[in-house]
Amino acid sequence: MNETMETGIAEATRLTRMGQLLDATALIQRTLGGAQNPSSTITAPTADEPVDISFRVLDAGPHTSTSMSGIAVLPYKAERTSAELIDTAMASRKTPYSRARSKIGATWANEPAESRLRVARNEIWAGGQFTEGSYTNKAGTRAYKLYVPKGYHGQALPLVVMLHGCTQNPDDFAAGTRMNVLAEREQFLVVYPAQTTSSNKSKCWKWFNATDQQRERGEPSIIAGITRKILSTYHCNARRVYVAGMSAGGAMAVIMGVSYSDLYTAIGVHSGLPYGAALDLPSALAAMKHGAGIPAGRQDSRLSTAGIRARVVPTIVFHGDRDATVHPRNGDHVLAQLAALGGGTNLHKTVKRVQVTNRHGYTHTIYHDAAGDRLMERWLVHGAGHAWSGGSPHGSFTDPKGPDASQEMVRFFLHSRAAGSW
Numbered sequence: 001m002n003e004t005m006e007t008g009i010a011e012a013t014r015l016t017r018m019g020q021l022l023d024a025t026a027l028i029q030r031t032l033g034g035a036q037n038p039s040s041t042i043t044a045p046t047a048d049e050p051v052d053i054s055f056r057v058l059d060a061g062p063h064t065s066t067s068m069s070g071i072a073v074l075p076y077k078a079e080r081t082s083a084e085l086i087d088t089a090m091a092s093r094k095t096p097y098s099r100a101r102s103k104i105g106a107t108w109a110n111e112p113a114e115s116r117l118r119v120a121r122n123e124i125w126a127g128g129q130f131t132e133g134s135y136t137n138k139a140g141t142r143a144y145k146l147y148v149p150k151g152y153h154g155q156a157l158p159l160v161v162m163l164h165g166c167t168q169n170p171d172d173f174a175a176g177t178r179m180n181v182l183a184e185r186e187q188f189l190v191v192y193p194a195q196t197t198s199s200n201k202s203k204c205w206k207w208f209n210a211t212d213q214q215r216e217r218g219e220p221s222i223i224a225g226i227t228r229k230i231l232s233t234y235h236c237n238a239r240r241v242y243v244a245g246m247s248a249g250g251a252m253a254v255i256m257g258v259s260y261s262d263l264y265t266a267i268g269v270h271s272g273l274p275y276g277a278a279l280d281l282p283s284a285l286a287a288m289k290h291g292a293g294i295p296a297g298r299q300d301s302r303l304s305t306a307g308i309r310a311r312v313v314p315t316i317v318f319h320g321d322r323d324a325t326v327h328p329r330n331g332d333h334v335l336a337q338l339a340a341l342g343g344g345t346n347l348h349k350t351v352k353r354v355q356v357t358n359r360h361g362y363t364h365t366i367y368h369d370a371a372g373d374r375l376m377e378r379w380l381v382h383g384a385g386h387a388w389s390g391g392s393p394h395g396s397f398t399d400p401k402g403p404d405a406s407q408e409m410v411r412f413f414l415h416s417r418a419a420g421s422w
Helices: 003-017 021-033 082-091 098-103 113-119 170-177 179-186 216-231 250-261 281-290 297-305 329-341 405-415
Strands: 066-068 072-073 130-136 140-148 155-161 189-194 236-246 266-270 316-320 348-354 362-366 376-381
Touching: 098 155, 130 216, 140 170, 140 179, 140 216, 155 179, 155 250, 155 405, 170 189, 179 189, 179 236, 179 405, 189 216, 216 236, 216 250, 236 250, 236 405, 250 266, 250 329, 266 329, 266 376, 266 405, 281 329, 316 329, 316 405, 329 376, 376 405
Parallel strands: 155 189, 155 236, 236 266, 266 316, 316 376
Antiparallel strands: 066 072, 130 140, 140 189, 348 362, 362 376
């Protein structure tokens, strides 16, 4: 953090303690306005036209008192912590579909999660077993839910690890993504680690903490521990283990894929951010607002210190081009970063733009290596906000009008280079 930013944040903290919240917010906005260093951004693989989306609030939600250049800010107490401010920004956004739901189903948008999940029973319990478990190591304890398809009889099946977004839980995420339905159809196991409110009040995975970005430390060690526990308990194919997530969970999925490239075969990132996108409050908010360009020297030194094996980790990215919570530019930066880590910056690409009547159109970009293998995909969903594309309305933060992110991720995981056939 430079001297100007340190001074700005310190003064904003003082104004907050005095109760001058609007002045504090305006000061943070001015401070972050100069936070970007153009020379520090990495060159992202793009489609024929660069992503340069105007950043605006689609729906501030009923609890938002003001906004900070597109990031929702709730009224907060003087003792509010940096982490809580980040949580608010990621968790308080209502998706565009929330309003459509309320028109379709009367008070459906305001229904308690329990009511939505009862309706979504067939999407959560899709014929197999949905069991609870927990894992503990020196970094802490996390519960998880595991879906085992009815057709499992001890054969080696793939495993998909799903990391929910802020305010969500395994049942909600399973309902919204319909991943259990796909697990039953395609025959794979899927596990949903659960973040705790004691670790984070909004149940966000702490992608913005330096400790939680390192191999065998913090939350990554717990998620990896859950993965290994499932692998040791069930007969899974250790070469076909995948991790995916939404929002804060998407950012953590990148951390897991990068830090444990020997454990996870491929990554699915929905509305997430690149590895090391933030180490503190200013950099987290700046990354969410503008897109996080990580200086190559900083990421290389941290990754080499962690002993991470360099390879191009097959990755599929989904992002809405009207995401007012995590800027869609972050999706490009995820792909650029992961390609650079494995020396795959000279990938060839094909681009297809699709318009769909009464649904969101999208731009689908496929990145191939010299041998023609499909290594990465980017789905930019036009008109979509911060929501799981093609998800069920029975879950939170979903937009059923988009292409089916769950189906495309599973197809990418199981039927491409990401299937672990190399």
